[in-house]
Amino acid sequence: MEKEKLKKDVIAIYAVAVIGLIVTLIVYVGYFTPEWKMYQSEFKKYVKQKLGEEKAKGIETGIKQIYVKELRRVDRCITCHMGYEWKGLENAPNPFKTHPKEILDKHPVSKYGCTICHGGQGYALNKEEAHGFIEHWEEPLLGKELEDLYRPPDRKVLMQMNCNICHRYDTLTAGADYINYAKKLVKEKGCRACHKINGRGGVIGPDLTYEGDKAPEQFDYARIGGRKSVFAWHVAHFKNPKMVSPESIMPEMGFGSREAIALTLLMLSWKKVHLPPEYYPQSYTALADLPTPEEIEKERQMREGEGAFFVNKGCFVCHSISVFGIESAAKIGPDLSNAVEDVPSRFGKTLENFIKEPTGTMAIVLGSQITLTDEEKATVVQLLTKAYEKYRKQQLTSKH
Amino acid sequence: MAELEVKQKRLNGRGLFWTWSPRSEKEAGESIVRNLLLHWFPAKVTLKSLSWGYSLWLGTITAALFLILGITGVILMFLYVPSVERAYQSIKDIEYVVSFGWFIRAMHRNAAHLMVASAFLHMVRVFLTGAYKNGIGVGQNRPLNWIVGVVLLLITLLLSFTGYLLPWDQLAFWAITVGTNIAKSAPLVGEWIRFILLGGHEIEQNALIRFYVLHCFFLPSAVLILFSYHMWRIRKDGGLACVDNLVLSQKKEKVKDGIKSKTYSLLGLTTGRTVQVEATLLDEEKYTVNSVPFLIRRIGLVMLGTFIFVALISLFINAPLEEPANPNVTPNPAKAPWYFLWLQELVAITTIRIGGFVLNGAFIGGILIPGVLVLLLAIWPYFDKSSNLNTGVWFGKERIRQNIVFLVLCFFVILLIIIGTYMRGPNWEFYFPWEPWPEIPKKF
Incomplete structure (x- = not known):
């Protein structure tokens, strides 16, 4: 060199x-030249045009954030969504639009921030990442983009999922019609017959109390067409459980899109969230999720009637026995009034044999949930035979 | 009178910048001789040592990367919170709101990956040029410096590995899970090593704070100390190994020309000849230049170049940050950091399934093979019996066979890393780079 x-x-x-x-x-x-500076200068221009120069001058620029220590959240959304508390920008285009006032009165921004309700990534300062439609962010904005994807029958419903983080134990939450509907379905269809929810319910199906915490990797998407997401999985599963997981014994309930999406939102809202007690609404039903007085009274009446045995054993969760005045909330199984003739036609064996050696769903129910001694099994046959006699008489009288 | 003025000036300067004032010229001279820093660089340096082609400057690049990591790392230390509740948040803040935070973090991450690579390549260069071999000088101990280098490479891997956990995201958590599970399979002490490393049986707060302290204090300190020694040893060994080669070849020339080379011991005190004495045999005019400015300038160029290169790629390659760490959800596939992927790949390969019987490869693939390789690496210079004519030459004639063996081993390690990085998908199944992986499910 x-x-x-x-x-x-x-x-x-x-x-x-x-x-x-x-x-x-x-x-x-x-x-x-970050993206947010562009939005801030546009906001200034917009305010100047709509509300006058005086107002525009008062706008402070720079990164803005709401730090809610109690919820461990930092939301910087208001860096671009500057008009959220302004009067007179109700009809402005996004991101400058005023936030609907009524809901903010009850849920002050300083106490809640933005993302606990809306989803999205509060840390981020550019649109794409803040709205959360990126890899490695599991809480995207529950807004128009997602609704375009999943097409629920009504609009602005996905966000209701997050209402239920705090309103989890309420029966009715104002403005959350999908969640309210789903909660009604949970009662009507008797989900608790098989599933534990909030500590109450059966053990045939999985405990759903924290179902919303399950990670996407924990589901099997082999039989799901289209988008592979937890949301899509639940919707498909509610519509047809056996199609999504063939081994499932969950009955098909005949849910449409509305029901399936409402229930999916409810399920996904059941998460472990760090929430200080004061964030739960102060109502009489709050924190309880207990049966209503009417429900308790009805159960008491059934418990004292002729079919008390079936009520005490919990059979009535799925089966009605109309001749004994027992009405099931869920009606998952058939009415047992005519079990004596119905069982042989369904399973090809007599009621007595079926109770001894059940098959299908009942094999699991009688094997785990409701265990009967030999004496009790005999009682079942005896009582159902009695019910059948009553049923026959009713049939005859109704014919005449 | 004039001399007095000069002394006065020196005194004023000394007050600010030099707390120690030598009482005599001799003392001042001695202070230079005793100073470690001033021992790093010689006054004159051979052109061969300065050339791009001999050393590829990989050691300097590694040192420059370490410097970048030190500077960016100290900045990040002011911003990062080593707690399981706050770590992830603090990284998000660094990414989004800290001025230039994303850039500093990207530089730190990229420099870290590059340092692992450059330290490895530096080792490959030293092996292929036979630069771990002693030449002709007295007091040379290049094999020792080679071992120091191997230790430095291992510490570099540990530094990168400990830094991997700090963001506390899924990538971090599961890479450390894989890594520490490999360590666990060491016989007898495996469980214990993992326990000491993690401060418990789980990757939790204790593990995070241990990794943090190791990453920010102990391991960098160890590198600084060993690196200083590494550099000082180069001087003690008479510079880069190519100098020995130059002296030897020149001596041959002179003998051929009939010029007698003198051989004498240093003042009759030591046997053999010192490097310095041999160096006088060099035609200084022809083969050497002054270190100032040539060596200093080129070091500056390499360091600046490394710095700018890291900055440039950091514009395009940002540091990853995945979902917050979740011990309940294992990403599929869960991969160790790339420089450990050859181990993970080895573990996968050596795990043998015969019917229902599974022979776990963690010991063979994760401990035995790498352990033997590192041990071989450290003691190799003591088994290399080639003559000193092969010191400091690329692909020395007597070293062809060992160079081939070494290169084949390196090739396999690199091949396994490439397969592990780019061709292993869910369930560690093989995918060609052009084959799409199954879609990764999302929550929405």
Whole structure:
């Protein structure tokens, strides 16, 4: 190597330094022209145009955030959504629009922030990442983009999922019609016959109390067409459980899109969330999720009637026995009034044999949930035979 | 009178920048001789040592990367909170709201990956040029410096590995899970090593704070100390190994020309000849230049170049941050950091299934093979019996066979890393790079 070549190092240093200068410039240009600055200057312009220069002058620029220590959330959404508390911007385009006032009165921004209700990534300062439709962010904005994807029968319903983080134990929540509907379905269809929810219910199906915490990887998407997501899985599963997981013994309930989406939202809202007690609404039903007085009274009446045995054993959760005045909430199983003739036609064996050696769903129910001694099994046959006699008489009289 | 003025000036300067004032010229001279920093660089340096082609400057690049990591790392230390509740949030803040935070973090991450790579390549270069071999000088101990280098490489891996956990996201959590589970399979001490490393049986707060302290204090300190020694040893060994080669070849020339080379011991005190004495045999005019400015300038160029390169790629390659760590959800596939992927791949390969019987490969693939390789690496110079004519030459004639063996081993390690990184999908199944993986499900 020549000494002369070494002297060329000087030129190389200058060349590298120029590249360094360019990199520095790029970084600085990026620093001074973030996306949010564009929105802030547009907001100023918009306010000046609509509300006058005086108002526009008062706008403070810079990164803005709501830090809710209790919820461990930092939401920087208001850096771009600057008009959220302004009067007179109710009809402005997003992101400048005023937030509906009524809901903010009850849920002050300083106490709740934004993302606990809306979803999205509060940390982020650019639209794409803040709205959360990116890899490695599991809480996207529950808004138009997602509703375009899943097409619920009504609009602005996905966000109701997050209402139920705090309103979990309420029977009715104002403005959350899908969640309210889903809660009604849970009662009517008797989900608790098989599933534990909030600590109450059966053990045939999985405990659903924290179903919303399950990760996407914990579901089997092999039989799901289209988008592979937990949301899509639940919707498909509610519509046809056996199609999604063939081994499932969950009965098909004949749910339509509305029911399936409402129930999915409810299920996904059941998460372990760090929530200080004061965030739960102060109502009489809150924190309880207990049966209503009417439900308790009805159960008491059934418990004292002829079919008391079936009520005490819990059979009535799924089966009505109309001749004994027992009405099941869920009606998952058939009415047992005519079991004596119905069982042989369904399973090809007599009631007595079926009770001894049940098959299908009943095998699991009688094997785990409701265990009967031999004496009790005999009682079942005896009582149902009695019910059948009554049923026959009713049939005859109704014919005449 | 003039001399007095000069002394006065020196005194004023000394007050600010030099707390120690030598009482005599001799003392001042001695202070230089005793100073470690001033021992790093010689006054004159051979052109061969300065050339791009001999050393590829990989050691300097590694040192420059370490410097970048130190600077960016200290900045990140002011911003990062080593707690399981806050770590992830603090990284999000660094990414989104700290001025240039994303850039500093990207530089730190990229420099870390590059440092692992450059330290490895530096080792490959030293092996292929036979630079761990002693040449002709007295007091040379290049094999020792090679071992120091191997230790430095291992510490570099540990530094990168401990840093991997800090963001406390899924990537971090599961990479450390895989890594520490491999460590667990070491016989007898495996369980214990994992316990000590994690401060418990789970990757939790204790593990995080241990990794943090190791990453920010102990391991960098160890690197600083060993690196200083590594550099000082190069001087003690008479510079880069190519200098020995130059002296030897020149001596041959001179003998051929009939010029007698003198051989004498240093003042009759030591046997053999010192490096310095041999160096006088070099035609200084022809083969050497002054270190100032040539060596210093080129070091500056390499360091600046490394810095700008890291900054440039950081514009395009940002540091990843996945979902917050969740011990209940294992990503599929869960991968160790890339430099440990050859181990994970080895573990997968050596795990043998015969019917229902599974022979776990964690010990063979994760401990035995890498353990033997590292041990071989450390003691190799003591088994290399080639003559000193092969010191400091690329692909020395007597070292062809060992170079091939070494390269084949390196090739397999790199191949396994590439397969592990790019061709292993869910359930560790093989996918060609152009084959799409099954869609990764999302919550919505």
